[in-house]
Amino acid sequence: MATNITPYKISIPRADVERLDRKLRDVRLADEIDGCTGERGPPIQDVRRLVGHWREAFNWYDFEERLNQLPNFEATISIDGFEAFQLHFLHQRSSSPDAIPLLFVHGWPGSFYEVTKILPLLTNGGPTVFHIVAPSLPNFGYSSRIDKPGFGMKQYAQTLHELMLSLGYENYATQGGDWGSSITRLMGTLYPSVRALHLNLVVATPPPPNAPVTFVRFLATHFLNLYTRSEAVGLQKAQSYQGDGNGYFEIQKQRPTTIGIALEDSPVGLLSWMYDKLVAWTDEYPWTDDEVCEWVSLYWFSRAGPAASVMIYHEAFKGEHVASASTFAPGTKVGLSYFPQEMFRTPNLWNKQIGEVVFEREHERGGHFAAWEQPEALAGDLRDMFSKGRSARAAFKK
Numbered sequence: 001m002a003t004n005i006t007p008y009k010i011s012i013p014r015a016d017v018e019r020l021d022r023k024l025r026d027v028r029l030a031d032e033i034d035g036c037t038g039e040r041g042p043p044i045q046d047v048r049r050l051v052g053h054w055r056e057a058f059n060w061y062d063f064e065e066r067l068n069q070l071p072n073f074e075a076t077i078s079i080d081g082f083e084a085f086q087l088h089f090l091h092q093r094s095s096s097p098d099a100i101p102l103l104f105v106h107g108w109p110g111s112f113y114e115v116t117k118i119l120p121l122l123t124n125g126g127p128t129v130f131h132i133v134a135p136s137l138p139n140f141g142y143s144s145r146i147d148k149p150g151f152g153m154k155q156y157a158q159t160l161h162e163l164m165l166s167l168g169y170e171n172y173a174t175q176g177g178d179w180g181s182s183i184t185r186l187m188g189t190l191y192p193s194v195r196a197l198h199l200n201l202v203v204a205t206p207p208p209p210n211a212p213v214t215f216v217r218f219l220a221t222h223f224l225n226l227y228t229r230s231e232a233v234g235l236q237k238a239q240s241y242q243g244d245g246n247g248y249f250e251i252q253k254q255r256p257t258t259i260g261i262a263l264e265d266s267p268v269g270l271l272s273w274m275y276d277k278l279v280a281w282t283d284e285y286p287w288t289d290d291e292v293c294e295w296v297s298l299y300w301f302s303r304a305g306p307a308a309s310v311m312i313y314h315e316a317f318k319g320e321h322v323a324s325a326s327t328f329a330p331g332t333k334v335g336l337s338y339f340p341q342e343m344f345r346t347p348n349l350w351n352k353q354i355g356e357v358v359f360e361r362e363h364e365r366g367g368h369f370a371a372w373e374q375p376e377a378l379a380g381d382l383r384d385m386f387s388k389g390r391s392a393r394a395a396f397k398k
Contacts, residue, residue, distance in 0.1 A: 002075035002166035008088055010067050010142060012301045017060050020267055020300060024055040027268045042276045050275065051268055053289040060301070063294055070116065074142070077162060079155050081148075087163060088142035088303070089135035090115060094123040100386055100396055101169035102130040103160060105137070107178020107201075108252075108309055109274040110369060111298045112136045117375035118382075128383040128393070133167060135160060136302075137179070139311055145304030146311070152319035156312075157187045164193070171396060175382065177201045177370060179312060179323075186321055188329030188355060195395040196333035197355070198382060200370040201342060203238075204350040205326045218349055227347055230338060230362055234345030241344050248277070252313035260307030263299075270306050271296045281368035283341035328353060333392040335359035335385040337378060339366030358392050359385040 032044045078084045104115045115134040122130045136143040173196040176184035181201040188194045207214035299306045316323040334355040366374040
């Protein structure tokens with residue numbers, strides 16, 4: 001169980017902020033190639049502008065003060081085979097006695113900060129409200145670095161489950177995108193306490209032959225090309241991702257130390273590496289320069305350092321439970337939100353393999369960072385999924 005649960009204050013030493021300033025002033029950027037349209041990576045003029053803004057206009061201390069107005073806590077977590085470590089998390093309780101505990105799990109290049117737009121939408125007002133717990137995953141944000149190999153999906157799942165139990169939530173729901181999708185699906189497989197899970201990155205395998213009815217439906221849909229437009233686009237995106245979009249994934253999976261050294265030493269390298277995905281994975285979201293600097297600064301000034309965050313890509317495919325599109329959560333109520341500019345998605349029929357799907361919704365706008373890009377839409381989906389009379393809500397009856 002998690003112990004020593006106490007309030008947490010973010011406090012980055014001035015020497016670290018001054019070091020960042022020096023590194024930003026010593027930057028050397030390549031020249032732009034004439035006619036480059038962005039397929040090679042983020043436009044260098046954008047990176048140059050953002051570096052100038054980070055150095056001259058962005059104020060870390062103002063941002064830090066705003067972060068410290070959030071309900072920050074930390075806990076000591078003990079996992080078999082590893083030294084005890086500190087886990088940072090936000091914990092906002094609703095005043096409603098009927099509030100549902102909801103664990104919000106981020107991925108890369110996101111953070112606990114993504115939840116802040118939906119936090120007030122879900123904890124106050126209306127008949128469906130939640131107690132929100134939003135951790136920094138180990139190796140991310142203000143949680144500890146894991147200094148021993150072997151911390152994979154099972155350990156991430158166990159960490160978050162122990163946190164929820166220690167907060168008094170014997171039964172709870174989860175919400176996940178990116179790595180949060182993989183981790184929360186595994187939690188639904190391992191822990192009956194997870195009564196329902198909601199995903200905004202949705203990927204599954206086709207129905208197996210031992211489920212004859214759905215398998216025949218799959219064959220008919222596939223060979224007659226009966227997919228809906230959004231399903232067809234999602235499958236096309238998946239194919240494109242494998243050929244043109246997963247380079248970062250393979251690097252971080254195969255050689256995490258190599259890229260980690262670069263990210264740890266170069267704030268401009270970190271900015272470029274993250275900014276590329278912030279733009280590519282969103283639905284024309286109008287990122288402000290301050291927002292980009294906030295997201296990148298949370299990695300640069302993280303407790304474990306930027307290099308630690310990519311280790312999950314290496315460890316997730318080792319050990320007892322690996323990240324897999326076939327992870328099945330039997331008996332768990334499942335909600336799925338489809339945003340059109342997500343990296344990819346699989347067809348609805350395939351997604352029934354995740355668990356007992358009780359809620360699905362297609363959206364007209366939005367991408368990979370749903371809580372940040374479309375907070376009202378994501379919050380609305382969660383409120384609808386757990387509204388009175390629905391089976392997801394009934395799963396929490398005492």
